[in-house]
Amino acid sequence: MSTFRTVLGFEIARTLKKKSFWIGALAVPILVVAIAAVQFLSAQSAQDTSQAQAEQAFDWVYVDDSQLIVPEIAAAAGGAPVDTVAEGEASFQAGEVAAFVHYPADPTTEPIVVAGAHEGVFADNRYGSVASTVLSASARAAVGSDELVSIAQGGFQVETTTYLADGTVSSALQALPVGILMLVLFFLVVVLLGNPVLIATTEEKENRVAEILLTTAKPNSVIAAKLVALCVIALAQIAVVVAPIAIGWLLFREQLQFGEIDLSTLVFEPQMIIIGLLILLSAAALYIASLAAVGASAPSAKEAGGFSFAAIFVPLVPLYLIAMIMSTPEAPLVQFLTYFPFTAGTTALVRNAFGGLELWEGLLVVAVLALSAVIALQLTTRIFRRGALQYDRALSWREIVGRRG
Amino acid sequence: MTTTPPLVEVRDFRMTFGATPVIDRLDFEVRAGETFGLLGSNGSGKTTTLRALLGLLTATAGTLHIKGEPYRPGRVRVGYLPEERGLYKRESVLDVMTYFGRLKGLRHDAADTWSRAWLEQMDLADKGRTSLGKLSGGQQQKVQLGVTIMDDPELLILDEPTKGFDPVNQQLLMDIIADQQAKGTTLVLVSHDMHQVQRLADRALLLKDGVARAYGTIDDIRAEFGGRSLHEVFLEIYTNASAGKVA
Numbered sequence: 001m002s003t004f005r006t007v008l009g010f011e012i013a014r015t016l017k018k019k020s021f022w023i024g025a026l027a028v029p030i031l032v033v034a035i036a037a038v039q040f041l042s043a044q045s046a047q048d049t050s051q052a053q054a055e056q057a058f059d060w061v062y063v064d065d066s067q068l069i070v071p072e073i074a075a076a077a078g079g080a081p082v083d084t085v086a087e088g089e090a091s092f093q094a095g096e097v098a099a100f101v102h103y104p105a106d107p108t109t110e111p112i113v114v115a116g117a118h119e120g121v122f123a124d125n126r127y128g129s130v131a132s133t134v135l136s137a138s139a140r141a142a143v144g145s146d147e148l149v150s151i152a153q154g155g156f157q158v159e160t161t162t163y164l165a166d167g168t169v170s171s172a173l174q175a176l177p178v179g180i181l182m183l184v185l186f187f188l189v190v191v192l193l194g195n196p197v198l199i200a201t202t203e204e205k206e207n208r209v210a211e212i213l214l215t216t217a218k219p220n221s222v223i224a225a226k227l228v229a230l231c232v233i234a235l236a237q238i239a240v241v242v243a244p245i246a247i248g249w250l251l252f253r254e255q256l257q258f259g260e261i262d263l264s265t266l267v268f269e270p271q272m273i274i275i276g277l278l279i280l281l282s283a284a285a286l287y288i289a290s291l292a293a294v295g296a297s298a299p300s301a302k303e304a305g306g307f308s309f310a311a312i313f314v315p316l317v318p319l320y321l322i323a324m325i326m327s328t329p330e331a332p333l334v335q336f337l338t339y340f341p342f343t344a345g346t347t348a349l350v351r352n353a354f355g356g357l358e359l360w361e362g363l364l365v366v367a368v369l370a371l372s373a374v375i376a377l378q379l380t381t382r383i384f385r386r387g388a389l390q391y392d393r394a395l396s397w398r399e400i401v402g403r404r405g
Numbered sequence: 406m407t408t409t410p411p412l413v414e415v416r417d418f419r420m421t422f423g424a425t426p427v428i429d430r431l432d433f434e435v436r437a438g439e440t441f442g443l444l445g446s447n448g449s450g451k452t453t454t455l456r457a458l459l460g461l462l463t464a465t466a467g468t469l470h471i472k473g474e475p476y477r478p479g480r481v482r483v484g485y486l487p488e489e490r491g492l493y494k495r496e497s498v499l500d501v502m503t504y505f506g507r508l509k510g511l512r513h514d515a516a517d518t519w520s521r522a523w524l525e526q527m528d529l530a531d532k533g534r535t536s537l538g539k540l541s542g543g544q545q546q547k548v549q550l551g552v553t554i555m556d557d558p559e560l561l562i563l564d565e566p567t568k569g570f571d572p573v574n575q576q577l578l579m580d581i582i583a584d585q586q587a588k589g590t591t592l593v594l595v596s597h598d599m600h601q602v603q604r605l606a607d608r609a610l611l612l613k614d615g616v617a618r619a620y621g622t623i624d625d626i627r628a629e630f631g632g633r634s635l636h637e638v639f640l641e642i643y644t645n646a647s648a649g650k651v652a
Binding site: 002003013214216 | 456459460461462476477478479483485487489490491492493494495496500504505507508509510552
């Protein structure tokens with residue numbers, strides 16, 4: 001335990017002391033803050049400009065072939081009717097009005113044609129906007145009921161409740177975001193830890209320190225501590241990225257147009273969360289241990305880094321079949337992906353999120369993943385110990401599985 | 406009369422890499438407090454024997470014990486200077502030394518104090534916070550030697566210790582060896598510098614192609630070969646296929 005703590009402390013401290021770590025970790029939040037600041041200033045400016053232009057009414061003429069426009073509504077917006085298109089165009093071209101609008105006989109199939117004086121890309125939007133607003137307001141007036149208009153525009157809510165076979169209410173839909181969050185966390189582990197884990201043990205080889213290290217400390221303690229240190233560092237990175245976003249959401253969500261997230265509708269289903277977390281942890285453990293094994297067999301960081309793409313790609317493979325995983329979890333291919341260790345994490349997390357994973361299936365997946373992770377960790381330790389003495393080349397498969405070493 | 410059990414005991418040690426035999430039926434022991442020379446040319450099996458003794462390789466057959474048991478880190482204080490040597494380059498000198506001190510079982514304060522004293526002694530006191538990789542090769546060697554002996558080892562194993570060392574550090578190494586001998590530390594010196602071994606070692610084992618060809622006190626080995634120097638014995642064994650004996 002002492003060796004584990006010593007290696008853990010050393011690995012975390014040496015990473016936190018690196019400038020490159022802080023540059024990498026802070027780059028994303030700084031970028032997020034910078035983009036948010038620009039968006040905030042831009043939105044503020046656009047709002048001011050829009051308000052100023054809205055207050056600045058303009059004169060326009062129109063021809064109404066649709067017979068829908070209410071003259072009073074158009075007049076209130078600065079519009080005056082003319083009899084012919086030619087008359088309207090002439091009035092516009094002569095500069096007597098700022099715009100001419102031609103409402104067609106059937107606005108649902110033909111476009112409303114607007115001609116306006118150019119005053120900048122942003123300001124030019126007001127012509128189309130006024131023409132549309134006048135038509136909408138006139139249509140509402142024709143219906144004579146704001147309620148009917150609202151219904152026609154989809155302004156109503158639907159509350160659906162589905163029931164399980166035993167008559168209890170299913171909350172799968174409300175629990176979905178929590179399940180998806182676990183999938184996202186798994187992919188964060190994949191993206192953040194892929195390359196660091198691959199090269200976790202290569203420095204000892206490149207600097208010829210492995211032989212001294214392995215005669216001073218137990219290899220399993222060294223490997224375990226190194227991998228745990230990487231997880232701690234990844235968590236720190238996630239915290240550094242998430243913290244400014246969370247603070248921004250709490251303090252500036254209106255200005256930054258984050259939108260409202262109604263957390264009260266979320267449902268936290270204990271079984272789904274517990275099984276999801278177990279799958280997440282065991283899948284992450286297997287992923288990290290397997291990559292460490294690949295990295296330990298390589299003689300240098302450069303060669304180990306060559307596996308980065310595959311390391312990130314493999315866990316993503318089941319996403320190509322996500323429709324099948326969600327709709328037909330009993331399909332043989334989905335069953336295979338659910339229990340094959342290297343695809344089980346993603347597949348089972350998707351099925352768990354969408355309520356398609358029975359309790360016994362989830363427990364079986366966790367058992368498969370945990371067992372595979374233990375085997376992978378032992379293999380990593382073995383490869384690290386054997387590979388430590390091979391400074392210039394990768395270990396062969398025979399050397400990995402053979403009795404010697 | 407009581408006899409002290411050997412600190413290192415190797416019995417019927419055999420090692421094959423694939424189908425290739427590397428060590429064949431090797432028997433030897435290293436007694437507590439003595440300086441033992443493990444001799445042979447490149448590829449004779451010296452480093453393989455050490456790696457098997459320290460648990461880095463698993464023997465095909467036989468037993469390799471230190472203090473009566475297979476070696477496990479933490480059970481015996483072993484200082485090991487391997488032939489392929491190095492330390493973490495990007496970390497500060499003090500951090501690296503303290504780290505290895507902690508791994509060797511020292512408390513943090515003790516490891517830090519020892520490391521500072523060593524750097525002071527090596528005229529490197531101002532380099533404690535410098536990255537190891539920024540030191541000169543000779544300075545790095547001094548740090549490496551400090552890491553090797555920092556936990557006051559019971560058994561000090563030096564594999565080709567002067568390899569790559571500049572003359573100043575070679576002398577430093579000789580001083581360390583003399584100091585450790587004076588303290589009663591057991592030393593295993595792996596080398597093909599016969600003059601050095603003849604001068605420093607009490608007993609020796611000479612390997613050729615993984616087979617023991619001479620074993621005993623330096624005087625006994627020389628006597629067996631007509632009183633010739635160890636260097637001449639080495640040349641005789643390596644040029645005459647039938648020279649030497651099985652230990």
